[in-house]
Amino acid sequence: MTRTIHLSLDINGERRELDVEPRVTLLDALRDHLALTGTKKGCDQGQCGACTCHVDDKRVLSCLTLAAQVEGRQVTTIEGLADENGVLHAVQSAFIEHDAFQCGYCTPGQIMSAVACIREGHAGSDAEIREYMSGNLCRCGAYNNIVVAVREAAKAVSAPARMVEVA
Amino acid sequence: MTIMEPRKHGDASDGMIGGRQSRFEGSLKVTGAATYALEYPAENLAHAILVQATIPAGKVVSVDKAAALAAPGVLMILTPEDDFGMTVATDWGGNRPDNQPYYPLPRDVKYNGEPIVAVVAESREQAFEAAKLICIRYEAAPHVASIADPKAGEGQVMDNLTTKWGDAEAAFAAAPVKIEGEYRTPREYHVAMEPHGLTAKWDGNELTIWEPSQWSHGMARTYSEWFNIPYEDVRLISPFIGGGFGSKGGALAHGAVAAFASRKLGRPIRLALTRPQNFTNYGGRAATYQSIKLGATEDGILQSIIHRGASETSTYATWPEQTGAATPILYKVENFSSQHRVVPVNSVTPGALRGPGKNPSSFGIESAMEELAYKLNMDPLDIRLKNYNDFDRQSNKPWSTRRLREALTEGAEAFGWSKRSHAPRSMREGKTLIGWGIGCGTFPVIQAPSEAMIRILGNGRVEVVSGAIDMGQGTYTILAQTAADVFGIPVDQVEVHLGDSRLPGAAIAGGSMLAGSILGAVHKAATAARDELIGLALSDAKSPLRDTGANTLAFAGGRITPPRGEGPSLTLPELMAALGREQLETTRNTLPDGASAEEQRQAWTTMAKVQGPTMGEFSMHSWCAHFAEVRVDEDFGTVRVSRMVSAFDCGRLYNPRLVESQWRGGIIMGIGQALLEEGLVDLRNGRTVNGNAGDYLVPTNSDIPDIQTISVGVPDYNASALGGKGVGEVGIVGVAASIANAVYHATGKRVRDLPITLEKLI
Missing domain, CATH: 3.30.365.10 (Aldehyde oxidase/xanthine dehydrogenase, molybdopterin binding domain)
Structure with missing residues (x-):
């Protein structure tokens, strides 16, 4: 059989142990080995953004990241965004309120990008939101509503520094 | 952590039919809890991947699989040598040949990229690694790469798509004002964000399929027919679908392979198409071309429309992308002639993609109408209103409801059309040329029992x-x-x-x-x-x-x-x-x-009980009018859509919030079609060159302006029990023409082949 390696990952504030082949991506580790299927596989080539997660609070494409690369780092997925009581993050609520999705498949990636976009200070204008949300494709065409949702969520998140606590 | 309470909608009427209720399953989708097909766990799961033909036509002579079989984790390799014991299922038209064997991994190669070998392994990574060790020998045959291949020929006329009334040739010859143009659209792809794929699992003789599906019952029937098992013994589960746009309506060869492999191996099988395989293993919109001749009086009254169109199909099935679908019903004309051909090429059979037929058809006729308007020095809005179609001359039936006039006038009002300066190249800001254009759209009301x-x-x-x-x-x-x-x-x-x-x-x-x-x-x-x-x-x-x-x-x-x-x-x-x-x-x-x-x-x-738009006493359709503003860099020829206003008659809206989202989605796909999307084929080998989400360009957030949508519809109780007409398809229809027309207005250059890329403007 193929050689496996043991990994101990910090995902959504929990320690998760797994044995995988060294070539397994973070995306496949989440979806196929840890039952965290909220992170989506749209292209597996770094082109669509559906697999966007946070590693140490920065957005990364989990399809282009090996699981072995994130040992010792904090991984946040869509499942870790709401608080422990299930209260939605401001961006999640804004996506519902402004109908910023249809099929929902790009949505976790859009939301993870949006949280990072706001945190990075790139939600200052609609034009800036469009630019910094353009790594996430949405074929249903929810772009107008995504811009509104990110703009409104950015207002709700008045102090960007507080967002860093999300994990 | 910052928290915001999910907002409650204060108005109880939001929850009624016609209310603006927010998406019912919204919280599942924003938390990652909505479960798509490949996300269902299965015990003892094995993974299958497909190896595709690298020639466009010919025969598989041999498959050397010894090295791959010996690779770590490999469980099974399926090739054209295997006896699948499956039979051909009913097609879209409801036809099923008697006892015809079905080979989902065929020996005869009909297009480049056709799946011919499947590798099953303990992990997907192992299956991919092993696939590299497989050696396939072919005997190549001559091929036709695409509709642009000189060998493609003119194809065959589809008699059932030939329409005529009056004497279009004579009326055209006699018309004082004439225009003539040829319009082309390339292969276009669905690019649903969720790739195709499935998990198949047998319990005895019962088959469970988790697969994204636009039609759970129709696809379950196909699986039951393939395996000659009772319909009740197949269960297809698909509660969430990551976009379909026409691509997920039928079971496909990869589904057959996964289900067969699962039965043979006695384990659940997961088969996920790669993103590039989503460009080769099922068909997108066929490439089309069409010529249109319009004859009119000096004051802009249409006298004749002559339309001749063609679309690609595969060598093994006929799928017409009906370039004459919108042509007969948009305008009043007493002399009309339309014909459509299909041109077989070595590609996968094309399929339905948002607004099938109506979409390329409206690109043709709506471009041509503005060409006529400019020839007459007439406002493109006026020429449309002047030739308003009072009843359906194709079926000779009255419209059930047709508020296209309201769509045109209310759309124009919201857009500010009256402030337009008519001459091309007459609106600019510095080096940016500004242009405005209109494109009308339509889609039939189709109903089926449920x-x-x-x-x-x-x-x-x-x-x-x-x-x-x-x-x-x-x-x-x-x-x-x-x-x-x-x-x-x-x-x-x-x-x-x-x-x-x-x-x-x-x-x-x-x-x-x-x-x-x-x-x-x-x-x-x-x-x-x-x-x-x-x-x-x-x-x-x-x-x-x-x-x-x-x-x-x-x-x-x-x-x-x-x-x-x-x-x-x-x-x-x-x-x-x-x-x-x-x-x-x-x-x-x-x-x-x-x-x-x-x-x-x-x-x-099946489609046996589906009711078309003219099967009753009326002709029933959704209608729309798009108003586009483009900004074109004069030096570089880059086009940006800076504003869109679109007015729709879709009857009663069951939930305006969700309808507006769907309309915008169609419009955005139309912007992609107009400016970005083009499936490229290598003529030497029939290969899809840009089959991935980075090289086949779909619109990104920054490509899209604010889009204003307007509803001008009234309830149409002939169209449906509760008064609605269709909303999903019509949104894209007419968008590409509105943008091409706006580009002409901005630059004075008429682009008749999509997409409108910069080299066509400089």
Whole structure:
């Protein structure tokens, strides 16, 4: 059989142990080995953004990241965004309120990008939101509503520094 | 952590039919809890991947699989040598040959990229690694790479797509003003964000398939026919679909491979197409070309339309992308002639993609109409109103509803069309040329019988149960609204179960036919359930409402009361408790009464009972008018759409919030079609060159301006039980023409072949 390696990952504030082949991506580790299927596989080539997660609070494409690369780092997925009581993050609520999705498949990636976009200070204008949300494709065409949702969520998140606590 | 309470909608009418209820399944989708096909766990799962042909036509001579079989983790390799023991299933048209064997991994190669070998391994990574060790020898045959290949020829005329009335040739010859143009559209692809794929699992002779599906019942039928097992022994599960746009309506070869491999291996199999395989293993929109001749009077009255079109199809099936679909109905003309050909090439068979037929058709006629307007020095809005079509000359039937005039005038008003300067290149800001254009669209009203179950539970919750699909159009939401409306309860007292072939049958989520069809069934079932409950409440000895003297009951505000308010008032759970009922289940369908079980199955698993737009006494269609503003860099020829206003007649809107989202989605796909999207083929080998999400360009957020949508529709009760017409397809129809027309207005350059890229403008 193929050689496996043991990994101990910090995902959504929990320690998760797994044995995988060294070539397994973070995306496949989440979806196929840890039952965290909220992170989506749209292209597996770094082109669509559906697999966007946070590693140490920065957005990364989990399809282009090996699981072995994130040992010792904090991984946040869509499942870790709401608080422990299930209260939605401001961006999640804004996506519902402004109908910023249809099929929902790009949505976790859009939301993870949006949280990072706001945190990075790139939600200052609609034009800036469009630019910094353009790594996430949405074929249903929810772009107008995504811009509104990110703009409104950015207002709700008045102090960007507080967002860093999300994990 | 910053928290924001999910906002509540204060207005109770949001939850009624026609209300702006937010997406019913929204919280599942924003938390990652919505479960798509490949996300269902299966014990002892194995993974299959496909190896594709690298020649466009010929034969597989041999497959050397020894090295791959010896690779770590490999369990099985399937090749054209394997006896699949499967039979060909019924096609879209309802035809099924007798006992014809089906080879999902064929020996005869019909297109480059056709799957010919499958590798099954313990892990997907191992399967991919092993696939590299497989050596396939071919005997190549001559091929036709695409419609642009000189060897393609003119193809065959489709007689059923030939339309004529009057004498178009003579009227064109006699017309004082003439224009003539040839319009081309390339191969276009769905690029749904969720790639195709499935998990297949056998329990004895029963097959369960988790696969994204726009039609759970139709696809279950295909699997049962492939394996010659009873329909009831197949279960297809698809509660969430990551976009389809026409691509997920039928079972495909990779599904057959996975199901076969699972049975042979005795383990569940997961087969996920790669993103590039989503460009080769099923068809997108066929490439098309069409010539249009328009003859008119000096004052802009159309005298003649002559249309000749063609589209690519495969060498093994005929799929026409009907370039003449919109041409006969948009404008009033007494002399008309249209013909469509199909040109077989070595590609996968094309398929339905948003606005099939109508979309390229409207690009042709709507471009041509503006060419005529400019030739006449007429306002493009005026020429459309002047040639307004008063009835459907193709079917010789009146329109059920057609508010295209309102769409044009109200759209123009919102856009500010009256401020337009007519001459091309006459509007600019510095080095940016500005142009405005119009494109009209249409899509037929299609209906199919459907069935739904309503279950009232003892706790007062109401369940709507249907095999219908929600791929983002909003089926969950509008079904919940319909039940809430009928029972006078808040939407959050309703549960909706969808996307399972074991549930009551429904129309396909395609052709914009699902909402109108399934709401008819849900409304009928819910009303019947309410009537049954009223009957019990007024007659059952245990009911506190029995002796009120009322002959009916009102359901409103979560309470059930006699109509004039006299007597007791109960909630649904209170009434169920008083009646001693755990649940009340009611199923209704929209077939004629007395339909047999076989007729019912045929209704939801085939296209046999589908009703077209002119099968009744009216001609029924959705309509729209798009107004586009483009900004073109004069030096570089780059085009940006800076503004869109689109006005629609889609009848009654069941949920305007979700409808507006769908309209925008169609418009955005149309912007992609106009400016970005083009499937490229290598003529040497028929290979799809840009088959991935980075090289086949779809619109990104920064490509898209604010889009204003306007509804000008009125309820159309001929079109559907609750008055709606289709909304999903029509949004894209006419967009590309509106942008091409705006580009002409900005630059004075007429681009007749999509997409409009910079090299065509400089």
